[in-house]
Each structure stands twice: as structure tokens, then as C-alpha cells.
Amino acid sequence: MQTIRVGNGCGFWGDNLDAPVRLVEKGELDYLTLEYLAELTLSIMAHQRRRDPAAGYATDFVDALRRIAPLMREQSRLKIVTNAGGMNPKSCAAAARRVLDEAGLNDARIALVTGDDLRDRLPELVRAGHEFRHLDTGEPLEPKLDRVVSANAYLGAAPIVHGLAQGARVVITGRVADASLTVAPAMHEFGWQPDDWRRIAGASVAGHLIECGAQVTGGLYCNWNQVKDYDNFGYPIAVIAEDGSFEITKPPDTGGIVNRETVIEQLLYEIGDPKDYLTPDVRADFTTLALAKTPCGVRVTSATGRPPTDSYKVSIAFRDGFMASGVLAVYGAETAVGGSPARLKAELCGALVFKRLERANCLPHRFKVEVLGDRDPQRRSPVALRMAVHDPDRSVVARFCRELAPLATSGPPGIAGYAEARPHPREVLAFWPALVNRAVMTAQVELL
Amino acid sequence: MVDQEKQRRGLASVRLCDLAHGRSGDKGNHANIGIACYSDDGYQRLTSVLTADRVAEYFRELKPSRVVRYELPNLLAFNFVLYDVLDGGASRSLRIDSQGKTLALQLLEMEIPVPEAT
Numbered sequence: 001m002q003t004i005r006v007g008n009g010c011g012f013w014g015d016n017l018d019a020p021v022r023l024v025e026k027g028e029l030d031y032l033t034l035e036y037l038a039e040l041t042l043s044i045m046a047h048q049r050r051r052d053p054a055a056g057y058a059t060d061f062v063d064a065l066r067r068i069a070p071l072m073r074e075q076s077r078l079k080i081v082t083n084a085g086g087m088n089p090k091s092c093a094a095a096a097r098r099v100l101d102e103a104g105l106n107d108a109r110i111a112l113v114t115g116d117d118l119r120d121r122l123p124e125l126v127r128a129g130h131e132f133r134h135l136d137t138g139e140p141l142e143p144k145l146d147r148v149v150s151a152n153a154y155l156g157a158a159p160i161v162h163g164l165a166q167g168a169r170v171v172i173t174g175r176v177a178d179a180s181l182t183v184a185p186a187m188h189e190f191g192w193q194p195d196d197w198r199r200i201a202g203a204s205v206a207g208h209l210i211e212c213g214a215q216v217t218g219g220l221y222c223n224w225n226q227v228k229d230y231d232n233f234g235y236p237i238a239v240i241a242e243d244g245s246f247e248i249t250k251p252p253d254t255g256g257i258v259n260r261e262t263v264i265e266q267l268l269y270e271i272g273d274p275k276d277y278l279t280p281d282v283r284a285d286f287t288t289l290a291l292a293k294t295p296c297g298v299r300v301t302s303a304t305g306r307p308p309t310d311s312y313k314v315s316i317a318f319r320d321g322f323m324a325s326g327v328l329a330v331y332g333a334e335t336a337v338g339g340s341p342a343r344l345k346a347e348l349c350g351a352l353v354f355k356r357l358e359r360a361n362c363l364p365h366r367f368k369v370e371v372l373g374d375r376d377p378q379r380r381s382p383v384a385l386r387m388a389v390h391d392p393d394r395s396v397v398a399r400f401c402r403e404l405a406p407l408a409t410s411g412p413p414g415i416a417g418y419a420e421a422r423p424h425p426r427e428v429l430a431f432w433p434a435l436v437n438r439a440v441m442t443a444q445v446e447l448l
Numbered sequence: 449m450v451d452q453e454k455q456r457r458g459l460a461s462v463r464l465c466d467l468a469h470g471r472s473g474d475k476g477n478h479a480n481i482g483i484a485c486y487s488d489d490g491y492q493r494l495t496s497v498l499t500a501d502r503v504a505e506y507f508r509e510l511k512p513s514r515v516v517r518y519e520l521p522n523l524l525a526f527n528f529v530l531y532d533v534l535d536g537g538a539s540r541s542l543r544i545d546s547q548g549k550t551l552a553l554q555l556l557e558m559e560i561p562v563p564e565a566t
Contacts, residue, residue, distance in 0.1 A: 039476075136477060136478070222469035222470060265469065266471070270473040270480060272475065287521070287522055289522060290522065320540060325544075388544075
């Protein structure tokens, strides 16, 4: 049976810089996918673009592409699909174009997928009756509208397939569903119909399993002491067959581990109802899947699926005040007046910081004291005292940031960590998941 | 085998990690914990013991508004969704574990009663 090898060399913006290159070197890939966008990455990128109109995309991708370009010349079948475009896919594609041209790959076309960014259209859409109600609380977005930083719909595989069909070797998108980065190559290569729910469900499961990179090849594995060569982790490859079944494996001679347990852990990672894994392409059912061990990994068969809903998920971020957090180490000790277990002392310190803030009329709207390290209040081993605050007013948060250092002279003894940087207020970009009707969205595909 | 050993040592329970492994993460203000059993026997036992109510009680300090258990008998696994347990979710939680990453390891320490010897 015909198969394609889709490897994912990146699970988030900030993942290992060498992984994409090493995966291309050793993976014998047909497709390299690179997934950069966690739930709040786009809001951070929106901030970057506000400061610099050319910024707002995953710059790591351009660096990776520069290193991969020579390999693209050797591996003529290799194609790349990535959501590195973030909040500025055009700028990202222009940078990628320059890199490919410099490498002599002038003929390698880039497909640019846009149309996910809804922010500028939000007021008009809200006026037209689209409420963007919070998926959990049901609240309408309208009161938060003037504080929205970013709003992006999760597009599906279709525009990527369109780009590949036009001969693109690199497809750059903004927000698309993570699994769609994998689904699109399979649809394109095998010519699946968009309503072939069973096959598309299979490829979606494959995409879900590899989207977080090394998390399916041993990263986060519960039996972590069985994992070999953490320093040389192999990133995942889905070998997808024409019937939608696939094998999860990794390049030879790499660290990590792929087994039934790593696959199941990742299959269940950050999902809701396993009978109804929602993507823009399909609603996949994980309860029909069958797993089987193979010489180099795990084979996954028997996915089933049904048509997707008539909505896209929209990820919205809005400005929501300021936060700060600080950590100190607290040691317990026997003293003349009796024991002073670290935990009790840390709790006292946390309480007194907030009493001082209250006296200064700067008690934050939300605050929390956590004592990490020792669950036994009778023991004296050191603990970490962590304090965190949130307030709409930056100056209130700034005052908290000033209140840890005074413990050095006016707190109990045995506290360390003052040499670490003083905490700083950071702006909170709160997450607002919502839905939007598909009819509102139009994806555009442009070839560069 | 683990059970017999514990019984021999006079223990009335095993820990969940003797029977299963797992992983946890976030979805907005909710956390999910995937738990997968090492054996069919373990899955059968946990089906009756590791209920949504029991998990809600175990994590009562996180004040879940509700806990839902989904079953995947094909994989001998459960998915628990704990609603509203992340102090606002990754973007505004004041906890160090803002994404619920440690919840699976916490749950795997749960004591599971050992069945009567037959």
C-alpha cells in the first residue's frame, strides 16, 4: 500500500531548534510539519506586530528553513507545511522567500494561506449579530471588544491542499487546526475526497499524535526512567497509508521511545470527549481505534469520523490587567523557642506580604500563596514560597513586586533567593474561546 | 501480582500507578487527565473504583465545578475532564502549575482498594 512519511519537528514556538533539521536529515520525509502556535502564542505575536509591522510570526521557522534549504535540494520530494505565519503570514512568507532564493531554490514555490485573522472584522461582525460567546461561560464578547488583541479562527486542511495542488513546496499559514497540517498532505497525496470521513479521521488522529513533537516519542512519558538518550530525542513521523491508517515512529538511532503507552498518553492529551474530537475537517472517534506494536513503533488503525460542525473555533485574546509572581526559598530550623518548620514559616511570610500590601492600600484584586516542596508540616526541609498577584492596575502589581525584598531584613530568618531578579508586572492576555459560523470565513491562498 | 504482593505484606490497597499510567493538560480553564491501564483486569477494576465522583473528591481542593469520565475500552483507558480547576486557565492562573501538567502524577498516587482474595 502507498504511504507518505509526515514528520513533525516542532511542538510549539520555543521547541528545540535543531529538531526540524535532524528530522529532515534522518527521517526520509515526504513532508515536514512545524507547529508553532499554542493557544496564546498569537496574542504575543499580535503584541510584536504592534511594535514592528514586519514582526509577529515564528522567526525560528526562518532560521530552520535556512538550515533545511540545502537538504531540500538533495531531497526533491520533501515539502514543508507550517503555521509559522502566526499573526503575520505575509511577512513570514516574504522572509522564507528570501531564504529559498538565497539557497538557489528560486523554483520552489511558497503557498501563503491567510484569512484566519478576524480581529479587524470583529466590531462589524458583532454588530451583525455574531456574539462570539465564551465557549464555557456563555458570556458574549461585546463588553471585552475594545480590549481584544487578537482573534483567529482555526482554519482546516482545505486551503493547504489547495496550495499543495498548485505545486507549492512550502505552505505557510496563520492559525489552522494543528491536525490539519498533517491531514492536508495526506488528502493531497492520496486524492481523498473532503467527505471521506473515515480516512480524514485517521489522518487527524495522526496529526493529533505528532502535533506536540516529542510528546509522542517519549517526552512526558509516565515511565520516564525507561526513556533513553533524552539529549538526542527523535521527533515523530507518521507513516500514513492510503486507507487512513498509520504508523507512529521516529528516525533510527535517536533517543526517546515510541510504544503503546506513549501513543495512548498523547492520544488522550488535552482532549475532551474521545468519541468527538473536533477539527474543522472532521469529528473523529478515538473509541474505535486499534493499536498494534510494530518493529519501529506503533500502528494505529480503525479510526472513524463524521462531518464537522458548521462552525470554526475562534481563539480570542484580550488585555486583562497585570500579573507578577516571585519565588523565595525558605529553610526551617530548630530555635531556642522551638521548631520552625519551613512550611509554617513560608505561610507566615506569604500572609505578611499581603498584610503589608493591604496596609499600603495596594491589595491586589487576586493573589495566591503557594508553598511547594514539603507536604509534611512537621519536617524542616526547605520549601519554595511562591506568591502571585493579578490586578487591573499596573501600579498595584508594581507595589507587590517591591514587597518581597523587605523580607530580607524584616522577615523571619532562613530565607534565600533575594539575588534573583525582582518580579516585574507583565500584561495579562486572557484567553476567550468562541465559535464563528463557517460562512463568515474565507481562506485565501497566494503563491510566492 | 502486585496485588498479591501487597496483600502478603498486609496492605489493603495499591497505588493507581501500579495499575495505570497517564498524562494531563489544559483546555482553557479545564484540565484533562488521561489514564490508561496496563491490563484488562486493571481496567475492569478501575471502571468501578475510579469514578468521576472519586476523582472529584480527590481533587476537591481545586474545587472542580464538575468532573466527567469518558471511557475508551478499546485502549483500556479513561479520560477525565475536570471543569474550572485551573484558576482561570494558563493565561491568568496564579498557580505555578497553570496548565494542570502535574495533575496526572498526583492522581496516580491515589490509593486503590485491593479486591478480596478469591
